[in-house]
Amino acid sequence: MAALTFFQMTASVHLVCSNFDWRLGVAEAVLYSPDTKVPRSAEVALRRAIPAVNPATKKIQESLEDIFYLLRIPQRKPFGTMETDVKKALKLAMEERDSIIATAPFDDRDKATQLYDSLINGKVGLPAMLDAIAAKDPDKISIRLQSSLDTIAALELLQAPALPYLLPNDYQELPRLTGRATVEFILKRGDESTFTIASGGGPQDIGKIEVILDGYSAPLTAGNFASLVSKGAYDGITLRATEQAVLSDNERSDLGTALPIEIMPAGEFQPLYRTTLNVQDGELPVLPLSVYGAVAMAHSTKSEDFSAPSQFFFYLYDRRSAGLGGLSFDEGQFSVFGYVTKGKELLSQLRTGDIIVSAKLISGADRLIQAGINSG
Numbered sequence: 001m002a003a004l005t006f007f008q009m010t011a012s013v014h015l016v017c018s019n020f021d022w023r024l025g026v027a028e029a030v031l032y033s034p035d036t037k038v039p040r041s042a043e044v045a046l047r048r049a050i051p052a053v054n055p056a057t058k059k060i061q062e063s064l065e066d067i068f069y070l071l072r073i074p075q076r077k078p079f080g081t082m083e084t085d086v087k088k089a090l091k092l093a094m095e096e097r098d099s100i101i102a103t104a105p106f107d108d109r110d111k112a113t114q115l116y117d118s119l120i121n122g123k124v125g126l127p128a129m130l131d132a133i134a135a136k137d138p139d140k141i142s143i144r145l146q147s148s149l150d151t152i153a154a155l156e157l158l159q160a161p162a163l164p165y166l167l168p169n170d171y172q173e174l175p176r177l178t179g180r181a182t183v184e185f186i187l188k189r190g191d192e193s194t195f196t197i198a199s200g201g202g203p204q205d206i207g208k209i210e211v212i213l214d215g216y217s218a219p220l221t222a223g224n225f226a227s228l229v230s231k232g233a234y235d236g237i238t239l240r241a242t243e244q245a246v247l248s249d250n251e252r253s254d255l256g257t258a259l260p261i262e263i264m265p266a267g268e269f270q271p272l273y274r275t276t277l278n279v280q281d282g283e284l285p286v287l288p289l290s291v292y293g294a295v296a297m298a299h300s301t302k303s304e305d306f307s308a309p310s311q312f313f314f315y316l317y318d319r320r321s322a323g324l325g326g327l328s329f330d331e332g333q334f335s336v337f338g339y340v341t342k343g344k345e346l347l348s349q350l351r352t353g354d355i356i357v358s359a360k361l362i363s364g365a366d367r368l369i370q371a372g373i374n375s376g
Contacts, residue, residue, distance in 0.1 A: 038284060038327070042212070042293055042339030044068070046180075047149060049217050049286045050156040051164045051269075054103040056096035061152045063089040067145055071138060082141065083133050090126045093119060104158040112158050119151045163219055165270040174257060176223035177215025181364025183229050183338075185209040187346065190238065190353030198345040206357070209343035211295050215367060217264040217286045218271060218337040221297055221307065225337060226361060226368045228256050228310055234359040239350055244321075246350045247298065247313040256309035258300050262335045263287075274305040277332030285336065290328040292317040293340030293347060307335045314340060314347055 039045035048065070052058035063085045070078055070085075093100070097116065104112035119125045124147035132140035162178050187207040189195070194203035213222040228234065233256070238249045264271040264286040277283035289296060294315040297307035319326050340347065361368070 038288055038325070039291060040326070042291055042341050042344075045287060045291055046212055046214060046339060046341075047153045049214055049264075050153060051160045051216050053156070053159040053164060054100055056092055057100055057103070057152065057156055057159065060089045060093055061149070061156070063092075064145060064149055064152065067141070068149070071142055071145070077136070077138060079133050079136055083130065086126055086129050086133065090120070090130075093126065100155065104155075105161050108158045108161075112155060115151050115155045115158070119148060119155075122147070122151075124148070125151070160216065163216065167219065168273065171220055171273075174220055174223065174259070175227040176219040176369050177213055177226050177364070177367050178219065178369060179215050179364065179367040181213045181215065181222070181226050181367055182341075182362050183211045183213060183226070183359055184362045185211070185234075185343075185359050186357040187239075187350070188355050188357050190351070190355055195346055195349055207343060207346045207349075209346055210341055210362075211338050212341050213295075213338040213364070214287060218262050218335060220259050220271075221262045221335040221337040223368060224256050224259055224309075225297070225312065226364070227370060229359045229361055230365070230368065231255070232358075233310060234356050237356045238352075239354045239356065240352045241350050241354075243316070244318070245313040245315050246347060248311050248356070250310055258302070258306045258309045259297070259335070260306055262307075262337075263332065279327055279331050283332060285332055287336040287338075288327075289315055289331050289334055289336050290317050290322060290326060291315075291339060293344050294336050295338045295340065296334040296336040299334070314350075316347060 039048055047061075066085050067082045070082055093116070101109055101112045101116055120127075122128070124144045126148055129141060129144040129148060132144055157180065160179065163176075167176065185208065187195070187209065188205060194205055195207040197204050197207070213226055215222040215226075234248060234250070240247045240249045260274040261276060262271045262273055263275065263277060265277060266284045266286050268286075277285055288294070292315075294317065296313060296315060298311040298313055300306040300308050315328075317328060323329050
């Protein structure tokens with residue numbers, strides 16, 4: 001078995017784990033300060049990764065995302081700029097009502113109408129956000145902004161019932177995920193000790209983690225993973241932990257497919273294959289690795305252009321060991337395909353020898369197209 005090597009700046013930790021190496025080598029330092037709007041949480045990354053099927057909806061989202069970053073300003077908040085952004089979003093939403101609702105599939109239009117109405121008239125919608133801005137109340141602005149962004153995300157997911165692009169012909173026969181899916185991991189300690197759960201209730205013998213898979217940005221990687229989960233490939237698998245990641249300790253090359261590296265660059269409409277990104281040149285992925293709880297495939301040691309067939313890892317992003325701009329030194333080098341959205345507090349508790357009791361698709365199975373089914 002090959003040595004699995006983790007790098008933290010110039011230091012390294014060596015683990016004998018599997019036939020796949022999760023990274024290529026020490027990446028060069030980031031030589032510039034990247035866009036400060038790189039997503040820093042799973043929720044923001046997933047929200048921004050939804051395809052822009054309806055241009056008006058995406059423009060409304062962009063206006064509101066601006067406020068999300070303006071609220072980070074520690075001293076005098078630019079309330080005037082926030083007001084302008086909300087008024088622009090509200091005006092566009094009212095002008096484009098019919099197109100926003102009509103973009104959703106016919107069977108989902110009643111739900112789209114309800115979401116639209118809550119955005120325009122709801123107690124925590126856009127008018128309520130204007131009231132909070134007028135009161136210069138950052139806490140209320142934040143609550144109402146989050147509600148509005150969640151509503152927009154729900155609308156955009158309705159508007160994107162399938163991939164908005166065609167996969168390359170060479171990959172048409174591979175499993176793929178044509179949207180979002182959720183995987184629930186049930187975990188237990190290898191040494192029979194307990195987990196501490198954020199919601200309280202005392203020590204727990206079993207831990208639960210939920211991961212949202214993003215087939216919009218990584219359809220093949222997410223599809224391969226979802227296919228493996230549906231076959232029980234990760235049930236009973238042990239984990240290996242380092243300071244930077246927790247990996248599945250599985251070597252079953254007979255399961256899954258060694259896929260090409262799959263990364264969708266920010267600003268593009270479909271993924272690149274067998275190509276990593278150069279963050280020094282301003283290339284950033286839609287699904288960044290530099291988020292605590294990012295989920296990605298390990299690298300294959302047989303070719304740096306491919307991911308391992310089945311070995312994945314949870315990334316334990318730590319800004320203290322990142323490069324300039326807070327980006328991981330490995331940003332743009334892996335096929336990230338999802339994020340931990342529930343149970344994040346368990347990631348730091350995981351140790352080598354802990355066990356995945358089961359991994360199950362709890363939503364989105366209808367978005368999984370198995371191998372051998374042509375997209376038509």
